Amino acid sequence: MIQSFNSSLLENAVNELSKLPGIGRKTALRLALHILRRDESEATALGESIINMRRNICYCSRCHNISEHEICPICNDSRRDATTVCVVENVKDVITIESTHQHPGLYHVLGGVISPLDGVSPSDLEIESLVKRVSEENLQEVILALSPTIEGDTTNFYIYRKLADLPVRVTMLARGLSIGNELEYTDELTLGKSIQNRVLFSDTFPKK
Amino acid sequence: MIQSFNSSLLENAVNELSKLPGIGRKTALRLALHILRRDESEATALGESIINMRRNICYCSRCHNISEHEICPICNDSRRDATTVCVVENVKDVITIESTHQHPGLYHVLGGVISPLDGVSPSDLEIESLVKRVSEENLQEVILALSPTIEGDTTNFYIYRKLADLPVRVTMLARGLSIGNELEYTDELTLGKSIQNRVLFSDTFPKK
Secondary structure, rough: OOOOOOHHHHHHHHHHOOOOOOOOOOHHHHHHEEEEEEEHHHHHHHHHHHHHHHHHEEEEOOOOEEEEOOOOOOOOOOEEEEEEEEEEOHHHHHHHOOOOOOOEEEEOOOOOOHHHHEEOOOOHHHHHHHHHHHHHHHHHHHHHHEOOOOHHHHHHHHHHHHHOOOEEEEEOOOOOOOOOOOOOHHHHHHHHHHHOOOOOOOHHHHOO | OOOOOOHHHHHHHHHHOOOOOOOOHHHHHHHHHHHHOOHHHHHHHHHHHHHHHHHEEEEOOOOEEEEEEEEOHHHHOOEEEEEEEEOOOOOOHHHHHHOOOOOOOEEEEEEEEEOOOOOOOOOOOOHHHHHHHHHHHHOOEEEEEOOOOOOOOOHHHHHHHHHOOOOOEEEEOOOOOOOOOHHHOHHHHHHHHHOOOOOOOHHHHHOO
């Protein structure tokens, strides 16, 4: 669908917007026309926030999370437990886990999971730097928090083997029922795991 | 859902992106993280295209379509039929109708349709300027090309009455079967209209 926009400026903005994931040319045009209807200050704020973010955000040299400095605020926070490191696939997973307020330790962002089909091999990920961190920082526990997919589990196994000779406890996220879901709609694999990994009732709901 | 992004720059970009229509905070975060993974030049191109577009696009003083100059390229095109004006709701409809290559004339962008529920009254739209154009420019035909909705038809009627005393032919887009759709799935109202407004077979498919 080739459309004439009668304006190279609009055309240019639509082209750039449609490079974003999940945004086709129709949506890009809708967004551009929306921006045209708003105040100039709003368009400037949007444009500059994008440029400033990309220009000034770098990656933490320790955990590879996004950061505005050499070391990110999480790694720099002395109140956090620096002996426990949670291994995640990407920056978004750090935000997701942080929102649970259940992980008091630090993070290590792999930058992906091993996926031969997508051409991602272990050397493309921050696995060597994790192994180095475990020995150098004297870590007590590594929590593997990758997605429960084939690629995630492959990566879990790879890291587990890499860390096998080091004196560190390697744990992974529990698999089981999703809270709020009906038992009937839980898949057999997950349900089976939740039976194998059953926990003491009194541990989950302690007596008052 | 309050999430800590560990970066005010990321937070700011997510806030700005989530002001766009149809983009919530989750999608905004996904877009921002995508931009972070790309080259800085791409983020700059995106940001600047938005700012430049908003800063430099204005509205044609004649037809109210977007334009980079006082008069838009369509109004300025001497090869177009300046006696026929197609009345559309918004800028997007100009692009849509242009893509059919079936309208050789000019446009008049209303900027919306009459909709008391949304607080849009005739005075909010470019209707007075249309009436003025019809008399001043000696227009031969006004094609009403608004959407076949209650609001669109209300606006059609309103404009039709406003132009009643002027020597101009007022036409509207044909209503009938959508090409490619099964007859069975056409709604009764549209099917009824397509029977009332039936056309000579030989007019639509002329003999060679």
